[in-house]
Amino acid sequence: MLKKITLSLLILLPFVGLAQTDRSDIPIPMKNGIIWYEKSYKVNTGLQKKELFNRASAWINNYFSNIGAGTGDINIAAIPADEIDGTGIFKIITAAPGSYYWLRFAVNITVSDGGYTFKAYHVYEKPIEKGITNEYSKLEYRWRDFRIGKPWSADDEPIFKGLDSNMIAAMASLEKEMSNEAKQVPKFKVIAFYSTNVESDHVDFARNAMTFYTELAARKGFAFDTTSNWENLNDANLKNYKVVIWLNEFPHNEMERHSFEKFMDNGGAWLGFHVSGYNDKGTHWPWFVNFMGGAVFYNNNWPPLPAKMIVNDNTHPVTRDLPLNYTAPINEWYGWKPNPRDNKDIKVLITLDPANYPLGKKNVIKGGDIPVVWTNTKYKMVYMNMGHGDLNFESAMQNKMFEDAVLWLGE
Ligand code: ZN
Numbered sequence: 001m002l003k004k005i006t007l008s009l010l011i012l013l014p015f016v017g018l019a020q021t022d023r024s025d026i027p028i029p030m031k032n033g034i035i036w037y038e039k040s041y042k043v044n045t046g047l048q049k050k051e052l053f054n055r056a057s058a059w060i061n062n063y064f065s066n067i068g069a070g071t072g073d074i075n076i077a078a079i080p081a082d083e084i085d086g087t088g089i090f091k092i093i094t095a096a097p098g099s100y101y102w103l104r105f106a107v108n109i110t111v112s113d114g115g116y117t118f119k120a121y122h123v124y125e126k127p128i129e130k131g132i133t134n135e136y137s138k139l140e141y142r143w144r145d146f147r148i149g150k151p152w153s154a155d156d157e158p159i160f161k162g163l164d165s166n167m168i169a170a171m172a173s174l175e176k177e178m179s180n181e182a183k184q185v186p187k188f189k190v191i192a193f194y195s196t197n198v199e200s201d202h203v204d205f206a207r208n209a210m211t212f213y214t215e216l217a218a219r220k221g222f223a224f225d226t227t228s229n230w231e232n233l234n235d236a237n238l239k240n241y242k243v244v245i246w247l248n249e250f251p252h253n254e255m256e257r258h259s260f261e262k263f264m265d266n267g268g269a270w271l272g273f274h275v276s277g278y279n280d281k282g283t284h285w286p287w288f289v290n291f292m293g294g295a296v297f298y299n300n301n302w303p304p305l306p307a308k309m310i311v312n313d314n315t316h317p318v319t320r321d322l323p324l325n326y327t328a329p330i331n332e333w334y335g336w337k338p339n340p341r342d343n344k345d346i347k348v349l350i351t352l353d354p355a356n357y358p359l360g361k362k363n364v365i366k367g368g369d370i371p372v373v374w375t376n377t378k379y380k381m382v383y384m385n386m387g388h389g390d391l392n393f394e395s396a397m398q399n400k401m402f403e404d405a406v407l408w409l410g411e
Helices: 049-065 139-147 156-178 200-220 254-265 286-291 396-409
Strands: 002-006 034-042 083-093 100-112 115-128 189-194 223-227 243-247 269-273 297-300 305-311 325-331 334-336 346-352 371-376 380-384
Touching: 034 139, 034 156, 049 083, 049 100, 049 115, 049 156, 083 156, 100 156, 115 139, 115 156, 139 156, 189 200, 200 223, 200 243, 200 396, 243 396, 254 286, 269 396, 325 396, 380 396
Parallel strands: 002 083, 189 223, 189 243, 243 269, 269 380
Antiparallel strands: 034 115, 083 100, 100 115, 297 334, 305 325, 305 346, 346 371, 371 380
């Protein structure tokens, strides 16, 4: 697939005024009689085509916008593509005060798995000097005369040196971007919303979760952003993300709710912990109740306690690293009525083991079928009841589920 990107490059070069007779110091490459820069690169990071395409596109945008010459026009919807076709322009300062030349050329970058090829050709020149109104003309005419010792003017030297040094610099810049191991293009982007003005046990969990996912993001190559400003739950911002996580909080106004509904209805992914899924008769958000599979908060245990878990399905991507039974660290557990298991769209992944009952002292859960982790199969979403206090990350086994969930949601 070929994409058209218009780009321009402004680089100011100092004037080099000394005429020389030996022109081998300006090694401008030729192919079939025209100026032709071409070089193929292997990328030592072994990055795949799609990622190299993204990097090349981003490079074009950044390289040119950084020097104040506007940005390329990149159509994200066309990704993955394997070819970027565009136009580059160098600005070369020449002898007379206020004079310069535009050197315009075609740029083509093709990407493949583990490498790419850069090409620049069809170089045209356009002098900008007092009293001169030339249009673009092929640089080869001037280059041919220059090489046989018949320069048109003192401008030849800076033009050809400028073309070569600017092109080498551009190619080196692209190579740096394409092979930069440290700056891995994120596989997907996640944003976690939290609040600091809620129950302190809920804030503790949120902070632990942010530490946990920041480390995971670095290890697994996704972007992880966090915010306690729920106004960021808006259409424009959510467009940047594949996964939204709620760490013990939920939206409180219609605008935020509506943006979240649109995000999910358009294929976004959500991971909600603990009180993020809380709703009762005062919530007045039917869409969310439906999203949760009809589950409405019913009861809870107090104080928080560890509890035995039944893993209903350990073939699901979220729970595949869990055994069929394990003990979850200290948490406050919620019961739900209606029971989301009764909803045909809900797949329950983990259930509170009835062997825990009675669970609690002040508030006792005496019985009932209580789903703990579930997904609404009409959406890309997972709800987990874990999330109260600072001990939820004490189980390596359960941590793997926290990890697997985000990786699945980000797919
Ligand atoms: Zn709680």
